[in-house]
Amino acid sequence: MIGQRLSRLSERCNEVLTTASIVGREFDFKLLCSLDGEETEDGVLQSLEEVLAAKVIEEPSGTKG
Numbered sequence: 001m002i003g004q005r006l007s008r009l010s011e012r013c014n015e016v017l018t019t020a021s022i023v024g025r026e027f028d029f030k031l032l033c034s035l036d037g038e039e040t041e042d043g044v045l046q047s048l049e050e051v052l053a054a055k056v057i058e059e060p061s062g063t064k065g
Contacts, residue, residue: 005056016047017056026060 006014019035020027029048033041051057 002056005054009050009054009056010047012043013047013050016044017051020057 006017009017016032016036020032023031023035029041029044033044036044048057052059
């Protein structure tokens, strides 16, 4: 099931997820951006929004809004 969700995401999103998976179950946005190295914070944020919409990852409770 996870594989199906990942295959529907853009290649860029899968790259960001791969980087995030190295960090661990929870990751800091700034750390993820510094490790990614190929894109601006806005680009990483767009990728994370796509991943969140696909319900592959979720924000920890208490971090929204």
